[in-house]
């Protein structure tokens with residue numbers, strides 16, 4: 001056990017510090033931001049089994065490309081809130097599984113792009129001038145000048161597949177070398193391409209037939225796997241070279257090996273392979289050792305500068321997230337500005353409590369389930385003007401399912417969980433000017449549906465001065481703070497009710513913290529002719545301390561004039 005892990009489990013003030021696991025070499029610059037606040041355990045060379053075994057003790061995980069963050073690891077990471085990729089590609093992380101588990105995945109989208117682009121140029125020149133083979137032969141005592149004649153890259157055609165951040169940097173550098181640059185990327189900006197002097201082409205096959213050098217800079221996706229295979233190699237010039245500083249698999253490795261052996265292409269510069277390090281006897285290993293290949297061990301991002309950049313980038317985000325803030329570059333979280341997020345926080349608490357109240361008061365008390373229910377969430381006042389209310393949506397899902405599911409619901413997985421449970425939420429930003437007592441008001445309305453037995457119910461509330469209040473429950477106007485254990489009694493509004501309830505609770509040693517008697521809304525107090533109704537109903541909300549069991553609730557239900565009782569823990 002490392003010293004920091006010992007501190008984390010040995011009690012005292014340090015005992016509850018969040019723990020971060022770092023199973024790969026990450027620059028100290030970023031880790032130094034974390035160590036004052038968290039226990040950071042650097043444990044290199046963990047096997048997949050060891051990782052799965054120890055991950056349950058960690059809140060954060062920082063990896064590069066070597067650690068496979070599988071769904072098994074993510075499910076085992078019960079406390080895990082963030083997985084950080086100190087780099088760009090997240091193909092070693094099961095992002096879909098992380099989203100389902102509510103785990104934020106962050107990366108550093110631009111910290112190493114210059115390094116990757118420079119490495120591509122290094123491989124371009126090394127391949128063209130046989131630098132790797134030449135170095136090996138000189139070190140072996142030979143002086144093979146005649147066998148190592150290369151080609152120039154100036155005035156040659158470079159084809160780039162994927163004109164994103166790395167691709168565009170490669171293009172600019174290649175222009176500096178005097179190359180003519182073509183690119184294929186259906187999502188590239190034509191303006192950016194023009195400014196960089198790149199000719200954007202529509203068809204990959206047209207580009208392949210023209211290029212002297214081909215480089216791919218797409219992520220590894222289902223759509224880019226085996227992008228260049230046997231058919232594509234046959235479209236290329238026999239004198240062409242291919243480069244890969246993206247991911248093993250974007251070129252089909254077996255087809256590449258055949259093309260090199262058959263002389264269909266002239267050579268390759270490869271930084272990445274389908275298995276890293278290439279498994280003994282694999283096609284990747286044969287490629288890495290091939291005389292026409294200049295190979296490097298995934299060094300694209302391995303510069304001092306890039307490693308400082310990516311480490312600072314992800315550690316700053318990790319610090320922010322574990323302190324309750326927002327990432328700047330999350331792979332699976334909707335973008336929301338920190339300032340907006342802060343403004344929403346009191347309402348996030350309110351809406352979560354409204355969800356809990358709905359499920360416990362209207363659904364669970366009647367033996368139902370909230371799955372399949374449809375809701376309208378209406379924001380008024382300042383909230384109506386908030387452009388991004390995803391945190392409120394997530395808070396409602398969390399509150400609604402909290403009593404019957406241990407799902408860790410958050411902004412990352414709220415939509416997935418709502419869909420799984422069949423919960424539909426429509427958000428309405430009610431911008432109409434209406435007489436508002438509060439600066440913000442949230443209404444939760446369940447939509448009546450005979451199929452699920454849902455009737456229309458309303459909960460309304462507001463946040464004020466960092467406190468949250470419920471102002472309407474069903475047809476009743478009530479203002480109370482939704483905290484702790486509440487007993488909610490629906491009864492006929494007759495004299496003596498409060499005394500009777502007090503007697504039942506007192507006889508079970510239950511202390512009443514507060515009591516609020518809610519009247520019917522004004523519209524309900526009158527009949528159709530505008531006359532006051534008889535036998536008015538009321539809602540009694542009691543904040544209590546002590547164990548409220550079924551005996552207590554049955555005692556209350558048996559009291560005269562009580563129509564319904566529910567127990568709510570908020």
Ligand SMILES: NC(=O)c1ccc[n+]([C@@H]2O[C@H](COP(=O)([O-])OP(=O)(O)OC[C@H]3O[C@@H](n4cnc5c(N)ncnc54)[C@H](O)[C@@H]3O)[C@@H](O)[C@H]2O)c1
Nearest residue numbers: 089116162163164165166185187217218219245246300301
């Ligand atoms: N070897 C290394 O050390 C190293 C370092 C950094 C990045 N990388 C790899 O490089 C990849 C690219 O990085 P980036 O920062 O430029 O990403 P990026 O997202 O900025 O760019 C990727 C581009 O690929 C394009 N694209 C996607 N599918 C395509 C297709 N089928 N055809 C043509 N274009 C397509 C996209 O539109 C996008 O413009 C990363 O995903 C990572 O895997 C490797």
Ligand SMILES: O=C(O)[C@H](O)COP(=O)(O)O
Nearest residue numbers: 064065066087088089301
């Ligand atoms: O996607 C990336 O950022 C690169 O492949 C770098 O990977 P590395 O962090 O393992 O060097």
